[in-house]
Amino acid sequence: MKILVCGYGNPFRTDDGVGHILAEDLERVLGERGEETELSLEHQLLPELAEAFSRFDLLIFCDARVPSDDGGDVEGYRIEEIAPDPHLEGLNIHSVGPGWLLALAQSLGRGVPPSVLISVEGESFDFGDEITPECRERMERAEKTFLKWFGEKYPAKS
Amino acid sequence: MENTNTAVQEKKGKTIVVNPVTRIEGHGKITVQLTEDGAVDSARFHVTQYRGFEVFARGRDFREMPVITPRICGICPVSHHLASAKACDAILGVTLTPSAAKLREVMHMGQIIQSHALSFFHLSSPDLLFGFDADPAIRNVAGLAQDFPDLAVAGITMRKFGQEVIKTLGGKKIHPWHSIPGGVNRSLFPQERDAMLAALPGHKENLRKALDLVKKYLAENADLAKTFATLETSYMGLVKDGNLEMYDGRIRLRSPRGRITDEFDDTDYLAHIGEHVEDWSYLKFPFYRSLGYPHGSYRVGPLGRLNACDDISTPEASAELAAFRKTTADGMVHYTLYYHYARLIEILYGMERLEELLNDPDVLGSDLRVTGDVTNREGIGVVEAPRGTLIHHYMVDERGAIERVNLIVATGHNNHAMNKGVEMVAKEFITGPDVKEGALNRMEHVIRCYDPCLSCSTHAVGKMPLKVEILDSRGELLRTVTKE
Structure with a gap:
């Protein structure tokens, strides 16, 4: 299957760069598994990305997240299947989420493939080009969980 | 009120501050100065960020x-x-x-x-x-x-x-x-x-x-x-x-x-x-x-x-x-x-x-570079950026360390015109503390025509960060309107 792996965030703000690292890892691992993968590393999600979504069978978005107290971050990461969501928080091009891009692709008459968002809780968003050990550990767990889910959902063709 | 997402804060006296937030990032602030009879005397479009390059x-x-x-x-x-x-x-x-x-x-x-x-x-x-x-x-x-x-x-x-x-x-x-x-x-x-x-x-x-x-x-x-x-x-x-x-x-x-x-x-x-x-x-x-x-x-x-x-x-x-x-x-x-x-x-x-x-x-071709050493202690480079004429001017010491930089960015050239354009809208749409329907959106579009770089030329979708203050003839704040 053809998969777009999109990591986004600012790699110069420590853990905000975790999306890039995770996306690069996933692109490699899924490629080794025989999937046809394409990697996209972005500072922010921008409308231009939506135009290409229909070329893929699966979209994987990788992002950092700030800690939340809504009980959903017990593992320090979240893996969510996402759907088009036209709600644009703050109407700001710099805070566009993947759901908004999916909605945009839908409005453009482009196909919207199944999509997954993996978000990893960051520890620090200070200046720096390396993620913290805590964030890396969460990322590795998130990756493991995702690959297990992926293997079950899309069994490798033998 | 401009929009449901526009907040208006009224104060005693005669001053209005309006903060619409739309489609240019980096907050711009507009101050409207009234005359004694409540008509608009002038409007100023402020850029409140400092970059320091x-x-x-x-x-x-x-x-x-x-x-x-x-x-x-x-x-x-x-x-x-x-x-x-x-x-x-x-x-x-x-x-x-x-x-x-x-x-x-x-x-x-x-x-x-x-x-x-x-x-x-x-x-x-x-x-x-x-x-x-x-x-x-x-x-x-x-x-x-x-x-x-x-x-x-x-x-x-x-x-x-x-x-x-x-x-x-x-x-x-x-x-x-x-x-x-x-x-x-x-x-x-x-x-x-x-x-x-x-x-x-x-x-x-x-x-x-x-x-x-x-x-x-x-x-x-x-x-x-x-x-x-x-x-x-x-x-x-x-x-x-x-x-x-x-x-x-x-x-x-x-x-x-x-x-x-x-x-x-x-x-x-x-x-x-x-x-x-x-x-x-x-x-x-x-x-x-x-x-x-x-x-x-x-x-x-x-x-x-x-x-x-x-x-x-x-x-x-x-x-x-x-x-x-x-x-x-x-x-x-x-x-x-x-x-x-x-x-x-x-x-x-x-x-x-x-x-x-x-x-x-x-x-x-493959002939891509001419090498050299510091020959001139001063260099000026000018191009047309999308928003206008962009000037970079550097002065260096004998080793090439920067001693002085002057940058004139495209948005600056249009600063006076943006102010005048906003003032024209203000004169049409603002009387005393009253802001007519549509004023903020029109001020926003005046600025958007120039497609300015404010803090760093970033853009927001559907929003333009602005702050508009309306001051009475004594310079006291009448009203603040915020569009979030």
């Missing part, structure tokens, strides 16, 4: 500047990259090889296309198609995609094309690295050139449709289009043999009546352009020295360039320019809303010029 670059090696200065902006980093590289060329005292000069221009055309496409399709066309007073939740590129999907696809793919041109040469869409002092670090592979050439006809066709749409809008809304924040000003832009020029030309000023006021080498800019400072804004007010401030204020960017030049060197854009000028009796177009029309003509020029460059074998 001119200061913290001191001490750096000048060769680093083409990498440092693009960080000023996330939308037009290529313009800073090129102006900076040109200033560095001047310090080295070198002349670029034909391949290097043309490859820089290839990237520049990609920049013009992507930035103008962003401005028109993503940010401004929703105002025109849905109306200034439409819900901001719809008045953005997503709303455009729902109601005008063909136009939205055209805009999104056109911007993507421009970004890909930049990325091909510079490795990244934003903050690319391609130009180096004395040249560039790579040329094009034939397959890269062929891919760009193959994509151009489709984008040109889409651009023609957008031009038709704008011309139709301006014709059907002629009263609005010809009066909306319209100012009779001078205009400035680079020209080469009188033609529109984006990368390397002489600076020309043309008067409101169409006379060429002055034309001079870009290296002489300091003799002709001064910078007025107001204590209420970090953005300076450049002016033509011979006329002084504010009389010597002028406009730049698409409208400025099309008024300043005699013609455009590429055939289709030249024909469009002729049609553009026929919209007025004397060929001078002062209508602020026509910035959008001018912007589309410039995209057409960008595509035609890109095609010319790509068909030149030099862009595949």
Whole structure:
């Protein structure tokens, strides 16, 4: 299957760069598994990305997240299947989420493939080009969980 | 009240502060000063961010500047990259090889296309198609995609094309690295050139449709289009043999009546352009020295360039320019809303010029760099950024360490005009503490016509961060309105 792996965030703000690292890892691992993968590393999600979504069978978005107290971050990461969501928080091009891009692709008459968002809780968003050990550990767990889910959902063709 | 997301805080006395937040990032603040009888006396558009590049670059090696200065902006980093590289060329005292000069221009055309496409399709066309007073939740590129999907696809793919041109040469869409002092670090592979050439006809066709749409809008809304924040000003832009020029030309000023006021080498800019400072804004007010401030204020960017030049060197854009000028009796177009029309003509020029460059074998060449050492202690680089004339001026010591930097960014040249445009809307829509329906959205669109870089030329969809204060005749705050 053809998969777009999109990591986004600012790699110069420590853990905000975790999306890039995770996306690069996933692109490699899924490629080794025989999937046809394409990697996209972005500072922010921008409308231009939506135009290409229909070329893929699966979209994987990788992002950092700030800690939340809504009980959903017990593992320090979240893996969510996402759907088009036209709600644009703050109407700001710099805070566009993947759901908004999916909605945009839908409005453009482009196909919207199944999509997954993996978000990893960051520890620090200070200046720096390396993620913290805590964030890396969460990322590795998130990756493991995702690959297990992926293997079950899309069994490798033998 | 402008919108449901507009908060108004009233205070005792006679002052209003309005903070609309729309489609330009970095907060701009507007202060409206009232007379004793409550009429608008003046309006000021403040830029309240301070960047400090001119200061913290001191001490750096000048060769680093083409990498440092693009960080000023996330939308037009290529313009800073090129102006900076040109200033560095001047310090080295070198002349670029034909391949290097043309490859820089290839990237520049990609920049013009992507930035103008962003401005028109993503940010401004929703105002025109849905109306200034439409819900901001719809008045953005997503709303455009729902109601005008063909136009939205055209805009999104056109911007993507421009970004890909930049990325091909510079490795990244934003903050690319391609130009180096004395040249560039790579040329094009034939397959890269062929891919760009193959994509151009489709984008040109889409651009023609957008031009038709704008011309139709301006014709059907002629009263609005010809009066909306319209100012009779001078205009400035680079020209080469009188033609529109984006990368390397002489600076020309043309008067409101169409006379060429002055034309001079870009290296002489300091003799002709001064910078007025107001204590209420970090953005300076450049002016033509011979006329002084504010009389010597002028406009730049698409409208400025099309008024300043005699013609455009590429055939289709030249024909469009002729049609553009026929919209007025004397060929001078002062209508602020026509910035959008001018912007589309410039995209057409960008595509035609890109095609010319790509068909030149030099862009595949390997003679890319001229080396040298510090030859001159001063270097000036000027290009036309999408928003107007961009000037980088460096002074270095004998080893090449930066001693002084002067940057005049495109948005600054339009500072006076933006203030005047906002004031015109304020006079029409504000009386005492009362703000008529539509005032904030129109102020927002005045500013958007100029597509300014405020803090770093970043853009928001559907929002423009602004703060408008209305002060009574004693300078006391009457009212604060915030649009979040």
